[in-house]
Amino acid sequence: xxxxxxxxxxxxxxxxxxxxxxxxxxxxxxxxxxxxxxxxxxxxxxxxxxxxxxxxxxxxxxxxxxxxxxxxxxxxxxxxxxxxxxxxxxxxxxxxxxxxxxxxxxxxxxxxxxxxxxxxxxxxxxxxxxxxxxxxxxxxxxxxxxxxxxxxxxxxxxxxxxxxxxxxxxxxxxxxxxxxxxxxxxxxxxxxxxxxxxxxxxxxxxxxxxxxxxxxxxxxxxxxxxxxxxxxxxxxxxxxxxxxxxxxxxxxxxxxxxxxxxxxxxxxxxxxxxxxxxxxxxxxxxxxxxxxxxxxxxxxxxxxxxxxxxxxxxxxxxxxxxxxxxxxxxxxx
Amino acid sequence: xxxxxxxxxxxxxxxxxxxxxxxxxxxxxxxxxxxxxxxxxxxxxxxxxxxxxxxxxxxxxxxxxxxxxxxxxxxxxxxxxxxxxxxxxxxxxxxxxxxxxxxxxxxxxxxxxxxxxxxxxxxxxxxxxxxxxxxxxxxxxxxxxxxxxxxxxxxxxxxxxxxxxxxxxxxxxxxxxxxxxxxxxxxxxxxxxxxxxxxxxxxxxxxxxxxxxxxxxxxxxxxxxxxxxxxxxxxxxxxxxxxxxxxxxxxxxxxxxxxxxxxxxxxxxxxxxxxxxxxxxxxxxxxxxxxxxxxxxxxxxxxxxxxxxxxxxxxxxxxxxxxxxxxxxxxxx
DNA sequence: TCTTAGTACGTTACCTGTAACATAACAAAA
DNA sequence: TTTTGTTATGTTACAGGTAACGTACTAAGA
Numbered sequence: 001x002x003x004x005x006x007x008x009x010x011x012x013x014x015x016x017x018x019x020x021x022x023x024x025x026x027x028x029x030x031x032x033x034x035x036x037x038x039x040x041x042x043x044x045x046x047x048x049x050x051x052x053x054x055x056x057x058x059x060x061x062x063x064x065x066x067x068x069x070x071x072x073x074x075x076x077x078x079x080x081x082x083x084x085x086x087x088x089x090x091x092x093x094x095x096x097x098x099x100x101x102x103x104x105x106x107x108x109x110x111x112x113x114x115x116x117x118x119x120x121x122x123x124x125x126x127x128x129x130x131x132x133x134x135x136x137x138x139x140x141x142x143x144x145x146x147x148x149x150x151x152x153x154x155x156x157x158x159x160x161x162x163x164x165x166x167x168x169x170x171x172x173x174x175x176x177x178x179x180x181x182x183x184x185x186x187x188x189x190x191x192x193x194x195x196x197x198x199x200x201x202x203x204x205x206x207x208x209x210x211x212x213x214x215x216x217x218x219x220x221x222x223x224x225x226x227x228x229x230x231x232x233x234x235x236x237x238x239x240x241x242x243x244x245x246x247x248x249x250x251x252x253x254x255x256x257x258x259x260x261x262x263x264x265x266x267x268x269x270x271x272x273x274x275x276x277x278x279x280x281x282x283x284x285x286x287x288x289x290x291x292x293x294x295x296x297x298x299x300x301x302x303x304x305x306x307x308x309x310x311x312x313x314x315x316x317x318x319x320x321x322x323x324x325x326x327x328x329x330x331x332x333x
Numbered sequence: 334x335x336x337x338x339x340x341x342x343x344x345x346x347x348x349x350x351x352x353x354x355x356x357x358x359x360x361x362x363x364x365x366x367x368x369x370x371x372x373x374x375x376x377x378x379x380x381x382x383x384x385x386x387x388x389x390x391x392x393x394x395x396x397x398x399x400x401x402x403x404x405x406x407x408x409x410x411x412x413x414x415x416x417x418x419x420x421x422x423x424x425x426x427x428x429x430x431x432x433x434x435x436x437x438x439x440x441x442x443x444x445x446x447x448x449x450x451x452x453x454x455x456x457x458x459x460x461x462x463x464x465x466x467x468x469x470x471x472x473x474x475x476x477x478x479x480x481x482x483x484x485x486x487x488x489x490x491x492x493x494x495x496x497x498x499x500x501x502x503x504x505x506x507x508x509x510x511x512x513x514x515x516x517x518x519x520x521x522x523x524x525x526x527x528x529x530x531x532x533x534x535x536x537x538x539x540x541x542x543x544x545x546x547x548x549x550x551x552x553x554x555x556x557x558x559x560x561x562x563x564x565x566x567x568x569x570x571x572x573x574x575x576x577x578x579x580x581x582x583x584x585x586x587x588x589x590x591x592x593x594x595x596x597x598x599x600x601x602x603x604x605x606x607x608x609x610x611x612x613x614x615x616x617x618x619x620x621x622x623x624x625x626x627x628x629x630x631x632x633x634x635x636x637x638x639x640x641x642x643x644x645x646x647x648x649x650x651x652x653x654x655x656x657x658x659x660x661x662x663x664x665x666x
Numbered sequence: 667t668c669t670t671a672g673t674a675c676g677t678t679a680c681c682t683g684t685a686a687c688a689t690a691a692c693a694a695a696a
Numbered sequence: 697t698t699t700t701g702t703t704a705t706g707t708t709a710c711a712g713g714t715a716a717c718g719t720a721c722t723a724a725g726a
Contacts, residue, residue, distance in 0.1 A: 007475055007476060007477065008475060009681095009682060009683085010682070010683060011682080011683095019705075019706090020705075020706055020707080021682085021683075021684095022683090022684075022705075022706065022707080023704085023705060023706085024683095025683060025684060026684090026704095026705090028683095029684085033704085034704070034705085035703085035704065035705095038704085038705090047468075047471075049475065050468075050471040050472055050474060050475035051475070052448065052451045052452060052472055052475060052476055053448065053451075053452040053683095054392070054452055054454075054682065054683070055392065055452045055453055055683095056389050056390075056392035056393040056454070056681075056682065056683080057389075057393065057681090057682045057683035057684070057710095057711075058389075058682095058683070058684085058711095059387070059388065059389030059392070059711085059712090060389040060390065060393065060681095060682085060683085060710080060711035060712060060713095061683080061684070061685080061710070061711045062711070063683095063684080063685095063711095075408055075414040075417060075418075076411070076414045076415075076418070078409070078411075081408045081409045082409075084408060085408075085409070097449055099432065100433045100434070100435075101433070102433075115385065115386065116430055118385045119385060119386040119387055119388045120388055120453065121387075121389070135383075138380075138383040139383055139385055141383060142340055142341060142382065142383035142384070142385060143340060143385060144340065224613050224617075225613045225614045225616075225617040225618075226613055226616070226617045228617075229617055254614070255617055258617050258618050258619050261619040262619055280557050280558045280559055281558045281587070281614060283558075283559070284557075284558040284559045284561075284562055284588055284591050285558075285591050286591050286594040286595055342711095342712060342713085343712070343713060344712080344713095352675075352676085353675075353676055353677080354712080354713070354714095355675075355676065355677080355713090355714075356674085356675060356676080357713095358712095358713060358714060359674095359675085359714090361713090362714085366674090367674075367675080368673085368674065368675090371674085371675090386713095387712060387713070388713095389711075389712065389713080390680095390681075390711085390712045390713035390714070391681095391712095391713070391714085392681085392682090393680080393681035393682060393683095393711095393712085393713085394680070394681045394713080394714070394715085395681070396681095396713095396714080
């Protein structure tokens with residue numbers, strides 16, 4: 001089953017054709033560099049042997065890898081699938097390979113993943129977090145490659161940040177809810193990462209400015225629809241007056257909507273519910289979910305554009321790039 | 334901003350400590366191989382320089398990379414996030430790195446991604462498809478590494494397949510719907526990949542066995558909740574009698590449920606709706622979605638276990654591993 | 667005192683593709 | 697004819713960590 005003889009090298013291909021490996025190497029990098037006859041002979045030999053390119057010598061000789069590393073906290077979180085789509089729409093066109101890794105919201109795992117990506121000599125890195133371990137920062141420094149941090153623009157960037165203002169976004173949405181007359185709005189949060197906390201800050205700011213008491217119901221568990229339902233139950237048990245829910249993401253919000261439907265709580269008459277990011281589910285459901293619409297794919301695109309620009313030698317024109325957000329009120333407020 | 338001096342090598346570290354790079358190399362592979370004093374000196378120097386490991390020489394010398402490649406068609410599709418979680422729960426514990434790539438359901442992109450992964454000398458590959466390009470098959474052959482194909486077990490495997498029977502699963506679910514008295518069941522499919530077609534086969538088999546006419550409403554567009562709503566509209570316009578919908582996945586099914594809610598069509602009295610995979614959204618929504626529950630995380634776990642077992646020299650005990658499925662009727666049938 | 671064993675470290679060779687340079691053959695221009 | 701340019705290919709050196717082997721030194725045993 002498994003082929004014991006080692007994989008063919010350029011020399012093997014060259015031997016078949018009867019030239020030196022240099023000629024084959026040239027063909028692989030740009031076929032027009034060898035004569036037309038030679039092109040045919042080499043193509044045949046490559047096909048025959050099933051030659052697989054070998055990146056190792058490139059890496060040894062400090063060549064550009066034409067690969068960039070992407071780090072996201074989670075693949076389950078739909079947000080990052082869309083960010084990745086944005087990134088790859090640009091890298092693909094520019095001829096860059098992407099190396100994708102995820103770290104489950106853990107700084108130590110992030111550090112390990114970054115070490116792994118750097119050991120393969122990626123030309124640049126796109127991170128999703130604005131907070132990193134000391135060793136991570138040190139490695140990024142010695143790697144000497146361009147790095148972009150996505151998602152949030154409220155913290156200081158290592159080199160460059162692309163995203164939106166999580167605090168302002170939450171503040172805006174909660175303010176809108178208050179203006180619509182809701183008084184007892186509770187914040188639901190899961191998996192306490194940096195952005196969950198930033199959103200909480202925006203929420204509390206809006207509540208305090210209107211002399212309302214902020215109440216947060218949080219858990220360390222990873223976010224899910226089911227969890228949204230559970231957190232709503234918990235909230236209603238502890239805070240009977242609750243007439244509004246602002247969630248750290250759409251999953252929790254939708255789970256809360258479902259729970260209201262089960263309990264016969266009218267939305268938005270008896271309960272307002274708002275989510276974050278504006279995913280397809282929420283926008284297609286009944287009632288249409290209120291949500292902060294964030295430019296996820298654009299964040300990916302702009303990040304990739306900036307990184308590739310810098311790889312081509314352009315200077316950093318804008319250290320912090322804020323792509324904004326929109327408030328979608330839907331039918332759940 | 335960007336560090337122009339090249340990244341430190343083992344030699345640089347060795348120079349600081351005043352030993353040869355071999356000593357540092359030994360320390361990195363197993364600190365106990367050098368004296369206690371030396372351990373301290375080397376640790377300090379490594380930290381000071383921010384040394385980043387370099388995989389290139391390993392790759393050159395045919396060493397095991399301790400990395401395995403994972404190929405999934407899509408990251409947007411929740412199914413594969415869960416499969417990946419299953420894989421990594423095993424690889425993590427076994428000390429293997431994973432290199433993740435996706436190919437948007439395109440055979441050519443898959444080929445390119447596999448070439449890229451193989452060029453980094455991954456020790457094994459986990460694929461999600463049972464159908465590949467000729468060059469893909471050739472490369473896998475010459476790479477001489479263990480390969481596992483996930484998800485479906487109805488086609489012939491290159492080496493080994495782990496999954497369930499898509500045709501049987503669809504057949505079961507549709508048969509149940511028919512038994513419950515639904516007669517005019519339509520199949521909704523998006524993004525025509527292999528599995529969409531297998532499910533259609535199962536659907537048609539069940540319909541024909543009960544002397545009912547199979548009707549499929551399909552599109553090349555990628556699946557989404559909104560698309561589910563659109564396809565339902567289209568179905569109702571073309572086939573007024575429709576009293577049941579069987580969808581290739583939960584997203585479409587949920588979109589269809591939402592559309593029924595908007596149009597005031599009672600579920601399950603006037604319309605039965607069933608999805609595929611049993612995701613959290615569907616299970617937490619009102620009404621609870623009927624769905625084929627598939628062992629997604631288990632598929633990942635078993636695939637990784639088999640692969641790592643083979644990397645350790647174990648023979649293939651079972652070429653086809655069928656992990657089965659369950660029918661969840663929920664409240665939408 | 668002389669082995670012997672063990673420890674700690676050094677030396678050498680190797681893995682494979684490519685940049686940089688060299689060369690050969692021929693064509694075109696002077 | 698000579699020079700110059702062009703094209704197609706060959707030659708050499710190099711990248712960095714590690715296996716395999718070699719060596720120097722120390723300590724214990726005879």
